[in-house]
Amino acid sequence: MAQHQIVKPEKLAATAVGMLEQELIVPSLFQKEGIDQFKGADNDTISVKVEGVLPFRDYAFRNDRSQPIQFDEYSERKIAVTFGGNVYSAVKLTDEQNDFDIDNWSKLLRPQVKAVARGLQRRAVDTLTGQTYNVTIGNAQANLRGALIEARRVLNKFNVPEGDRYLLVGSDFETALLSDDKLNLAQNVGDSEAESALRNATIGQRYGFRIVVDQTIPGDAAYAFAGSAFIFLSGAPSVPQSVPYGATTSFEGVALRWVRDYDPLYMQDRSVVNTYAGFRSVKDVLVGYNSVGKTEVISTQEHFVRGIKLSLDGSSDYPAAASELAQITGISDAKVWTPTGFKAETDPANA
Structure with a gap:
C-alpha cells in the first residue's frame, strides 16, 4: 500500500497563481507592477517620481556672443498612486466533502482561482472603459481597414x-473584423492551440496591433492602446503566523496568497485565495516642435494619449484645434477621419 503524499502549500499556491495568469485577458494587457513600495505608505498612497522633460535649444555657430544661452528649470513630476482592492474567493469544505467528494485540493483551487480572475478582469475593464479618451474613431464598420490605419x-x-x-475588441466588433475580406483575419482563428485565455482570445495582428477579443467590454467598441497605457498593481498578502497551512507566490507579475485552516466547531476546512490589486491609467507630458520658431514645445498639462477608442457606429471625436494637445500633436477636429476620407478634405464646411 502506497503512503500518502504530503503536498506542500507552496506547491499548491504556485499551481494556483499559474492557473490565475492563464485565466486573465484584459489585466494581462496592462503593465504589471508590484506593491512593495506601497508598504507603510500613508493612506496607501505614494508619490511616484516621473522623469522631467527638457527642450533642446540652438546657439548660433560663430555668433558675436552678444546674447547669453538660455537656461531651463528642471523638475520631476510626481504622480499620486493609491493602492487598494482585495479580490478573494473563500470556500468551506466539510469533512464529508473532504473524504468523499474532493480527492485533492487542486480541484477546489481551480474554481476559486477562476473567481479571483473574473474579479480582476472586471476591475481592469472598468478602468479601461471608464477612461476619458481624447480621440474616438466612429462609424468604423463602414471602413474597418481604414479605421485601423487611422488608429x-x-x-x-x-x-x-x-x-x-x-x-481590444468587443464581440460585435470581432464579428465585423472576421467578416471583412480586406483584413482576412478569419484564417487566423484556430491556427494554434490555446495555451491561455489571452492566446485563445487573440485573433490576429494587423497594422502593428495584436487584436484581442473580450466578451466583457461593450460589444460595439474597440480600444487601441499601448501596454504601458494602464498599470496593473498586484501583490500577495502575508500569511498570518496563526495559519499553519498557507503560502504566497507570484508568476508573470501576478501575486497570490492561499491559506487553509480547520474550524473544529463546525468540522470543516476553510480555503481562502486572494490578491491585492489596483489599476490606473498613465498620462504624459508631450513634446512637440514649432517649425516656424525652430524650437521644441513642451505641454503645460498631462494628457492621456497612450490609448484611443473605436466604435462600430456613431461619429468620430477629435481634440479641438485650439487645444494644447492638438497644437503639439497635430491631431485635431480640423481633420477628422470618416469612412470615406478626412472630414476637412471632403466637407467644405470644415475646410
Missing part, C-alpha cells in the same frame, strides 16, 4: 511606442 496614425502622432500595441 495607427493617431497613436504614431501621439508618439506612442510601437511595441506592445493592442486592439
Whole structure:
C-alpha cells in the first residue's frame, strides 16, 4: 500500500497563481507592477517620481556672443498612486466533502482561482472603459481597414511606442473584423492551440496591433492602446503566523496568497485565495516642435494619449484645434477621419 503524499502549500499556491495568469485577458494587457513600495505608505498612497522633460535649444555657430544661452528649470513630476482592492474567493469544505467528494485540493483551487480572475478582469475593464479618451474613431464598420490605419496614425502622432500595441475588441466588433475580406483575419482563428485565455482570445495582428477579443467590454467598441497605457498593481498578502497551512507566490507579475485552516466547531476546512490589486491609467507630458520658431514645445498639462477608442457606429471625436494637445500633436477636429476620407478634405464646411 502506497503512503500518502504530503503536498506542500507552496506547491499548491504556485499551481494556483499559474492557473490565475492563464485565466486573465484584459489585466494581462496592462503593465504589471508590484506593491512593495506601497508598504507603510500613508493612506496607501505614494508619490511616484516621473522623469522631467527638457527642450533642446540652438546657439548660433560663430555668433558675436552678444546674447547669453538660455537656461531651463528642471523638475520631476510626481504622480499620486493609491493602492487598494482585495479580490478573494473563500470556500468551506466539510469533512464529508473532504473524504468523499474532493480527492485533492487542486480541484477546489481551480474554481476559486477562476473567481479571483473574473474579479480582476472586471476591475481592469472598468478602468479601461471608464477612461476619458481624447480621440474616438466612429462609424468604423463602414471602413474597418481604414479605421485601423487611422488608429495607427493617431497613436504614431501621439508618439506612442510601437511595441506592445493592442486592439481590444468587443464581440460585435470581432464579428465585423472576421467578416471583412480586406483584413482576412478569419484564417487566423484556430491556427494554434490555446495555451491561455489571452492566446485563445487573440485573433490576429494587423497594422502593428495584436487584436484581442473580450466578451466583457461593450460589444460595439474597440480600444487601441499601448501596454504601458494602464498599470496593473498586484501583490500577495502575508500569511498570518496563526495559519499553519498557507503560502504566497507570484508568476508573470501576478501575486497570490492561499491559506487553509480547520474550524473544529463546525468540522470543516476553510480555503481562502486572494490578491491585492489596483489599476490606473498613465498620462504624459508631450513634446512637440514649432517649425516656424525652430524650437521644441513642451505641454503645460498631462494628457492621456497612450490609448484611443473605436466604435462600430456613431461619429468620430477629435481634440479641438485650439487645444494644447492638438497644437503639439497635430491631431485635431480640423481633420477628422470618416469612412470615406478626412472630414476637412471632403466637407467644405470644415475646410
